Amino acid sequence: MALLAKGAAGKGESRSFPCLTALLAKGAADTQSIKNYSKRYNYIKLKDIIKDKKYNQRNIKEKIIMLSEPSSGEPLSDLPIKVSGLDRNFRFKVAASYPLAQELNACLTCGTCSAGCPVHRVFPEYDPMKMLRMIHLGMQEELFHSDYIWYCATCRTCEQRCPQGVKFFDILNVVKNLAAQAGYAPSAWISQLEQLRQTGAVFPTEDTWVARRRELSLRPLKNNGERMSRLLSEAGL
Amino acid sequence: MGGCILAARGIECPAGAAQGVGFCRMGKKYALFLGCTTPIKVPQYELAARWIARRLGLELVDLDDMACCGSNQINLDLKAGLLMAAMNLAVAENHGLEMVALCNGCTGALAEAREQIINNEGLKDWINRKLSPLGLICQGKYPVRHLSRVLYEDIGPGRLKKMLRRDLSGFKTAPHYGCHYLKPKAVYGGFDEPENPKTLHQLIAATGVSAIDYETLLLCCGGKTLPNSQEVAFSLAGLKLENLRDKRVDFITLQCNTCYIMYGLNQNNIAQKLGLPPYDLPVLLYPQLLGLALGADPVADLGLHLNTPSPLRLLERFY
Numbered sequence: 098m099a100l101l102a103k104g105a106a107g108k109g110e111s112r113s114f115p116c117l118t119a120l121l122a123k124g125a126a127d128t129q130s131i132k133n134y135s136k137r138y139n140y141i142k143l144k145d146i147i148k149d150k151k152y153n154q155r156n157i158k159e160k161i162i163m164l165s166e167p168s169s170g171e172p173l174s175d176l177p178i179k180v181s182g183l184d185r186n187f188r189f190k191v192a193a194s195y196p197l198a199q200e201l202n203a204c205l206t207c208g209t210c211s212a213g214c215p216v217h218r219v220f221p222e223y224d225p226m227k228m229l230r231m232i233h234l235g236m237q238e239e240l241f242h243s244d245y246i247w248y249c250a251t252c253r254t255c256e257q258r259c260p261q262g263v264k265f266f267d268i269l270n271v272v273k274n275l276a277a278q279a280g281y282a283p284s285a286w287i288s289q290l291e292q293l294r295q296t297g298a299v300f301p302t303e304d305t306w307v308a309r310r311r312e313l314s315l316r317p318l319k320n321n322g323e324r325m326s327r328l329l330s331e332a333g334l
Numbered sequence: 335m336g337g338c339i340l341a342a343r344g345i346e347c348p349a350g351a352a353q354g355v356g357f358c359r360m361g362k363k364y365a366l367f368l369g370c371t372t373p374i375k376v377p378q379y380e381l382a383a384r385w386i387a388r389r390l391g392l393e394l395v396d397l398d399d400m401a402c403c404g405s406n407q408i409n410l411d412l413k414a415g416l417l418m419a420a421m422n423l424a425v426a427e428n429h430g431l432e433m434v435a436l437c438n439g440c441t442g443a444l445a446e447a448r449e450q451i452i453n454n455e456g457l458k459d460w461i462n463r464k465l466s467p468l469g470l471i472c473q474g475k476y477p478v479r480h481l482s483r484v485l486y487e488d489i490g491p492g493r494l495k496k497m498l499r500r501d502l503s504g505f506k507t508a509p510h511y512g513c514h515y516l517k518p519k520a521v522y523g524g525f526d527e528p529e530n531p532k533t534l535h536q537l538i539a540a541t542g543v544s545a546i547d548y549e550t551l552l553l554c555c556g557g558k559t560l561p562n563s564q565e566v567a568f569s570l571a572g573l574k575l576e577n578l579r580d581k582r583v584d585f586i587t588l589q590c591n592t593c594y595i596m597y598g599l600n601q602n603n604i605a606q607k608l609g610l611p612p613y614d615l616p617v618l619l620y621p622q623l624l625g626l627a628l629g630a631d632p633v634a635d636l637g638l639h640l641n642t643p644s645p646l647r648l649l650e651r652f653y
């Protein structure tokens with residue numbers, strides 16, 4: 098089955114930092130505007146970590162590294178969830194798809210996974226425990242439509258610290274696989290697949306690096322595109 | 335692999351390896367897994383790794399049939415990703431070699447695939463059915479380790495210390511382990527401690543450089559989210575760089591091409607996008623640092639001129 102890329106989502110380069118840039122551009126980011134801001138978004142204070150002279154000069158005592166909602170894709174909704182009409186079997190489907198996803202139902206909702214998640218730290222809207230609850234409630238469509246499921250940095254801190262042995266990293270991978278099958282794969286991953294079929298590597302061959310390898314007397318790389326194409330079609334991709 | 339053939343015959347080790355003085359130059363043979371990123375975007379890592387391997391008597395065998403490890407493809411299809419990893423395992427197995435990888439992500443993907451193949455008969459059968467058209471079989475016979483782990487376990491910081499040719503004392507560095515070097519713990523058989531890692535600190539200390547502890551030591555570089563969200567990736571990397579701004583370290587030492595791409599190659603972009611002053615904090619791959627300590631030529635042997643930001647000013651004291 099060929100996977101289709103999802104609209105424009107996944108093109109990281111085209112994204113900007115609207116809210117962060119706006120805050121910093123004011124130069125001031127006075128305490129009041131930060132407070133107003135925090136009413137709408139969670140944020141991380143880094144005053145213990147950041148002692149940035151340049152900004153101190155501008156009278157900013159604390160600085161925030163935070164993110165707005167991403168500029169494309171649908172954010173996870175804050176409205177009450179209507180449970181009727183949701184697919185309550187979704188969690189069984191996820192758990193059955195991959196051996197490491199089986200512990201899905203052991204979750205205590207303690208929040209340790211979210212607390213340790215680095216992506217959650219800079220982007221609080223990305224919340225592993227919340228996504229697990231969404232899987233439990235059967236909110237398949239919301240998850241598939243969301244860009245957030247693709248933001249995992251694969252650090253595996255969530256599963257390392259989970260007291261219940263829930264492997265959120267693998268569970269999220271199953272959700273991503275199902276989303277991809279339903280036509281929501283980000284273009285970045287789809288174009289990597291195309292590239293793999295051509296060279297066996299995820300980057301295109303460029304003359305500059307071929308030349309650089311030669312300068313460094315490093316051996317030329319073999320093109321394994323054909324081999325990789327066969328393997329991927331064996332796997333049904 | 336296998337025991338020492340001299341010891342088996344009761345002959346004293348001429349290199350003194352058995353006495354813990356030198357180290358054994360026989361039978362240390364590994365299949366080198368380069369992955370996609372290192373040979374293309376960070377060739378200086380490969381260059382330095384090959385130099386220290388030669389210097390330390392570790393034979394790295396190049397197997398051209400190996401390709402991408404599959405660590406990104408699990409996003410689209412878990413089984414396809416595992417199959418890609420298994421293909422590489424099978425190639426090394428064919429040559430009877432254990433594998434050493436330079437990239438944390440590749441090491442994780444390959445080691446995890448091996449773990450699953452060993453523990454899941456159904457998956458193993460499926461994989462071998464899919465591999466048979468390529469004439470390969472994968473049993474998961476040999477372990478996969480990161481180069482730094484091989485240095486730590488097969489040579490050890492103690493022996494490295496005895497070989498130093500350059501005095502690097504006085505330098506201070508911030509180590510960055512990288513997530514897939516430590517996790518998942520079960521896959522790495524308890525090597526090092528994910529929440530309180532020590533091995534890279536010890537490997538760095540062996541070169542005479544002092545390795546600091548800092549608040550964001552365990553923080554992920556964000557490299558794996560770069561293709562899907564530059565904002566998330568840059569904010570993550572920015573957190574660590576900000577943390578290091580007033581730590582007065584001379585450079586960051588890390589051991590993964592993806593982490594290097596974030597903290598080194600993208601350092602300027604990150605400062606710009608986050609609206610922060612530049613860092614100008616050099617980033618070395620561990621084999622480059624070890625190579626320096628072992629007396630390698632910084633440019634011809636270690637490719638230090640290719641690092642961004644440039645670390646060459648660190649070398650002034652040697653000229």
Ligand code: SF4
Pocket residue numbers: 203204205206207208209210211226229255258259260261262263265
């Ligand atoms: S850490 Fe484990 S048990 Fe706690 S909320 Fe996360 S998945 Fe559930």
Ligand code: SF4
Pocket residue numbers: 210213214215216217225248249250251252253254255256265266
């Ligand atoms: S693996 Fe993904 S979800 Fe889990 S802690 Fe890391 S970034 Fe967060």
